Amino acid sequence: MSTTRRDFIKTVGSLSLAFYLPLDAKHAPAAAPPAVGSFEPNGMLRIDGDGSVTVWATRAEIGQGVRTSMAMAIAEELEADWSKVKVLQASTDPKFGDLGVTGGSQTTRSTTQALRKVGAQAREMLLQAAADSWGVPKAECLARSGRIQHPPSHRDLGFGDLVAKAAALTPPADPPLKATKDFRILGKNIPRLDGPDIVTGRAQFATDIHLPGMLVASIERCPVFGGKVKSFDASTALKVPGVKQVLQVPSGVAVFAEDTWSAFQGRQALKVQWEEGPAAQVDSASIRRQFEARLKSAGKVVRKEGDPAQALPAAAKRIKATYDAPFLAHATMEPMVAVADVKADRCKVWAPTQAPGMALPSVQAITGLKAEQIEIQVTLAGGGFGRRAMSDFIADAVACSKAAGAPVKVQWTRPDDFQHDGYRPATLHELEAGLDGQSRPLAWLHRFVGGSIAASNHFPWPPEAAELSGASDLAYDIPNLQVEWGQSDTPVPLWFWRAVPASFNPFVTECFWDELAHAAGKDPLDFRLDHLPKAPRQLGRDTFDPARYRAVLELAAAKSEWRTRKLPKGWGRGIAAHAYLDCGTYVAQVAEVEAEADGPIHVRHVVCAVDCGMVLNPRNVKAQMESGIAFGLSAALYGEIAIKAGRVTATSFLDQPMLLMPNMPKIEVHIVPSDLPPGGVGEPGLPPLAPAVGNAVFAATGKRLRSLPLLPKPLRRA
Amino acid sequence: MAAFTLTVNGQSHRVEASPEMPLLWVLRDRLGLTGTKFGCGQGLCGACTVHLGDAPVRSCKTRLGDVGSRHITTIEGLDPHGAHPLQKAWVELDVAQCGYCQTGQIMTAAALLAKNPHPSDADIDHALGRNACRCGTYLRIREAVHAAAGQRREVIP
Ligand code: FES
Numbered sequence: 001m002s003t004t005r006r007d008f009i010k011t012v013g014s015l016s017l018a019f020y021l022p023l024d025a026k027h028a029p030a031a032a033p034p035a036v037g038s039f040e041p042n043g044m045l046r047i048d049g050d051g052s053v054t055v056w057a058t059r060a061e062i063g064q065g066v067r068t069s070m071a072m073a074i075a076e077e078l079e080a081d082w083s084k085v086k087v088l089q090a091s092t093d094p095k096f097g098d099l100g101v102t103g104g105s106q107t108t109r110s111t112t113q114a115l116r117k118v119g120a121q122a123r124e125m126l127l128q129a130a131a132d133s134w135g136v137p138k139a140e141c142l143a144r145s146g147r148i149q150h151p152p153s154h155r156d157l158g159f160g161d162l163v164a165k166a167a168a169l170t171p172p173a174d175p176p177l178k179a180t181k182d183f184r185i186l187g188k189n190i191p192r193l194d195g196p197d198i199v200t201g202r203a204q205f206a207t208d209i210h211l212p213g214m215l216v217a218s219i220e221r222c223p224v225f226g227g228k229v230k231s232f233d234a235s236t237a238l239k240v241p242g243v244k245q246v247l248q249v250p251s252g253v254a255v256f257a258e259d260t261w262s263a264f265q266g267r268q269a270l271k272v273q274w275e276e277g278p279a280a281q282v283d284s285a286s287i288r289r290q291f292e293a294r295l296k297s298a299g300k301v302v303r304k305e306g307d308p309a310q311a312l313p314a315a316a317k318r319i320k321a322t323y324d325a326p327f328l329a330h331a332t333m334e335p336m337v338a339v340a341d342v343k344a345d346r347c348k349v350w351a352p353t354q355a356p357g358m359a360l361p362s363v364q365a366i367t368g369l370k371a372e373q374i375e376i377q378v379t380l381a382g383g384g385f386g387r388r389a390m391s392d393f394i395a396d397a398v399a400c401s402k403a404a405g406a407p408v409k410v411q412w413t414r415p416d417d418f419q420h421d422g423y424r425p426a427t428l429h430e431l432e433a434g435l436d437g438q439s440r441p442l443a444w445l446h447r448f449v450g451g452s453i454a455a456s457n458h459f460p461w462p463p464e465a466a467e468l469s470g471a472s473d474l475a476y477d478i479p480n481l482q483v484e485w486g487q488s489d490t491p492v493p494l495w496f497w498r499a500v501p502a503s504f505n506p507f508v509t510e511c512f513w514d515e516l517a518h519a520a521g522k523d524p525l526d527f528r529l530d531h532l533p534k535a536p537r538q539l540g541r542d543t544f545d546p547a548r549y550r551a552v553l554e555l556a557a558a559k560s561e562w563r564t565r566k567l568p569k570g571w572g573r574g575i576a577a578h579a580y581l582d583c584g585t586y587v588a589q590v591a592e593v594e595a596e597a598d599g600p601i602h603v604r605h606v607v608c609a610v611d612c613g614m615v616l617n618p619r620n621v622k623a624q625m626e627s628g629i630a631f632g633l634s635a636a637l638y639g640e641i642a643i644k645a646g647r648v649t650a651t652s653f654l655d656q657p658m659l660l661m662p663n664m665p666k667i668e669v670h671i672v673p674s675d676l677p678p679g680g681v682g683e684p685g686l687p688p689l690a691p692a693v694g695n696a697v698f699a700a701t702g703k704r705l706r707s708l709p710l711l712p713k714p715l716r717r718a
Numbered sequence: 719m720a721a722f723t724l725t726v727n728g729q730s731h732r733v734e735a736s737p738e739m740p741l742l743w744v745l746r747d748r749l750g751l752t753g754t755k756f757g758c759g760q761g762l763c764g765a766c767t768v769h770l771g772d773a774p775v776r777s778c779k780t781r782l783g784d785v786g787s788r789h790i791t792t793i794e795g796l797d798p799h800g801a802h803p804l805q806k807a808w809v810e811l812d813v814a815q816c817g818y819c820q821t822g823q824i825m826t827a828a829a830l831l832a833k834n835p836h837p838s839d840a841d842i843d844h845a846l847g848r849n850a851c852r853c854g855t856y857l858r859i860r861e862a863v864h865a866a867a868g869q870r871r872e873v874i875p
């Protein structure tokens with residue numbers, strides 16, 4: 001049932017493989033023989049004569065720590081000396097294989113085993129090389145911290161001394177992997193490799209790139225979705241010092257200048273007439289009316305057990321509610337930016353992209369070049385959250401470089417970034433549930449409507465593919481249950497936003513479950529624990545394990561002293577959980593808030609319990625949970641992209657505030673120990689936050705908030 | 719266009735530009751000091767924070783013409799070896815995620831510590847309370863400021 005982003009990550013466009021490592025040395029490109037004095041068993045790994053180890057990360061670093069965690073997985077099996085490991089970023093050069101899509105919290109889940117194999121292969125080759133040079137059996141040798149040792153004869157050699165010999169060997173197809181208990185790097189608190197560069201300002205983001213002869217372009221786009229340029233007058237813009245030329249490009253009118261500020265100044269002097277198109281009639285209120293009308297007719301049934309329509313009239317108690325969630329912008333700290341250098345026979349792009357392979361077809365279409373003439377170098381990214389899997393900002397740079405006949409950096413402004421995003425879909429939900437005579441859940445009917453990310457982007461999937469998590473995979477055991485989704489598209493472009501539908505559905509389902517608990521006169525924690533399925537069950541294509549769900553709920557409850565600690569007057573606590581089945585991670589959170597009905601909401605404390613399988617880097621898991629909570633809280637309190645006359649009204653962090661330090665709650669993260677395969681952590685910290693806060697506000701004030709964001713408009717100030 | 723002499727990180731530079739040009743773009747595009755980041759250009763995020771004399775300022779809202787003779791310090795000049803106590807604490811506590819906002823956070827924190835060597839949580843919230851981080855690193859930022867002030871050490875398990 002749930003065709004999800006895992007498919008997206010595997011099959012979008014021309015991408016066909018989730019993860020491909022050129023594990024077989026025979027497939028390494030003949031054109032790139034290993035440099036003399038180095039050993040390059042694989043496109044992702046090189047060991048040099050001085051013993052230094054270089055790893056090329058094939059996933060994008062968007063703040064989730066993958067550059068470090070990918071290097072850790074290789075270094076662990078390689079038995080590398082961690083202090084000699086450095087990480088570089090892979091490009092679309094074929095030697096790196098398919099770079100896939102960095103998203104859906106999938107990197108850890110989809111790459112760890114393969115990366116360990118890369119490291120193990122190289123380790124086995126180094127062992128063989130040492131054994132050969134000493135004339136001893138390989139089985140008597142061992143690898144430790146960048147050296148191969150032969151304990152019986154007390155000899156040892158550094159990796160660097162063995163590179164020439166190892167390079168001549170054939171990589172073993174099936175190298176043995178280490179036992180978890182022998183790990184020296186994985187599972188440890190390893191600081192990220194980029195730390196020193198970041199704190200000194202040396203870390204280079206795409207926006208920091210400057211090429212010789214490069215122009216900076218800034219593009220004026222039609223503020224109305226789908227609008228076009230009718231005409232423009234560049235005469236004043238061209239008089240701005242530093243401005244070189246003004247050209248129409250596919251996304252609008254581009255001002256090319258010597259430097260960024262001149263390009264921005266030129267843009268302000270530009271006069272453009274727009275053909276606004278039909279979207280100019282659309283605003284937030286008209287979208288609401290459209291959703292309300294759509295909600296009146298049946299949607300596509302995406303899960304059905306028993307028959308709630310029949311069961312509800314027999315219920316001892318029935319409750320009904322309407323919930324909604326708004327459009328949201330990604331608002332990465334670094335506004336969209338990319339650099340391109342288009343020549344007659346080749347094109348190079350530098351971009352903070354989460355999906356270089358997806359961008360490639362549009363680069364080909366714009367340049368008319370073949371894939372092998374194009375190289376996209378992935379750079380560091382100032383945040384991603386899904387936004388940087390879009391190709392629009394790359395297409396801008398390529399089109400501008402082609403038009404200007406020079407290397408070009410296209411720098412978006414903050415208003416551009418707010419107004420020309422792919423937004424988290426807005427949704428409207430109607431729910432009805434019934435309890436039987438013993439106050440047990442008897443029936444659950446959830447109908448919701450919204451636009452389709454798949455349809456908005458012409459992806460060849462069912463329209464509901466990216467809309468259902470958190471709704472159709474409801475965890476609880478209810479004899480009569482039906483979930484329906486109704487498609488209601490609008491001109492507002494949609495895209496994946498951190499946790500995608502699990503950024504809104506769990507708010508609805510976990511708050512409504514709370515309502516049902518109160519209707520049943522039960523403690524919300526008990527009402528969750530008491531109605532879990534008895535055994536693992538199939539939900540869509542994933543297996544839901546109620547024991548893991550129970551364990552995170554119980555851990556969060558215990559650590560927050562749910563049953564025992566009294567809160568101060570005016571405070572309330574709420575609990576919520578979500579099984580992020582797509583990436584194999586379960587999270588429960590207890591939020592403690594100080595709130596007044598229709599007044600301010602201060603989230604004081606969040607206790608988070610996470611089961612993400614085997615933990616690769618505990619400190620990073622903690623950081624990602626905090627990050628998901630902060631991002632989720634920002635959205636829960638302030639997040640709303642409003643539409644007026646077909647355009648986004650927000651142009652700044654004043655219009656759309658973001659969570660700041662004074663409103664950051666105290667956070668405790670507790671990790672459930674586990675030997676299960678490692679799961680993702682970039683997104684799963686977010687889904688339980690909004691419902692935990694909503695439930696806590698109800699506990700504090702007696703007022704149930706069913707509309708996101710939770711703060712009344714006048715109070716939405718960060 | 720006018721000619722300006724700027725002292726940045728102890729070095730003198732001659733810049734010909736409009737007095738209206740924000741210091742941010744002078745630093746980034748003219749002097750190649752890209753550690754100072756563009757987050758909004760509206761004075762609302764703090765990613766562009768540098769020191770003018772001892773004071774933290776938002777370089778996107780500081781006109782070149784208003785700099786005068788005041789010395790400018792950017793992240794590149796905070797410590798020649800990246801060994802400022804804040805930089806060390808930041809690395810040790812692994813504060814950064816994507817890292818984009820962090821140079822602005824560090825420059826803001828450095829100005830705070832210069833004035834107030836032992837800030838309380840409330841002092842830190844006040845000084846850094848308008849520096850946005852979309853990755854949500856606030857708790858570690860606060861901890862690292864304390865660590866740099868030598869008051870608290872995070873116990874890393
Ligand atoms: S870039 Fe200056 S405050 Fe945001």
Ligand code: FES
Pocket residue numbers: 063333382383814815816817818819820850851852853854855
């Ligand atoms: S670390 Fe990413 S915005 Fe702060």
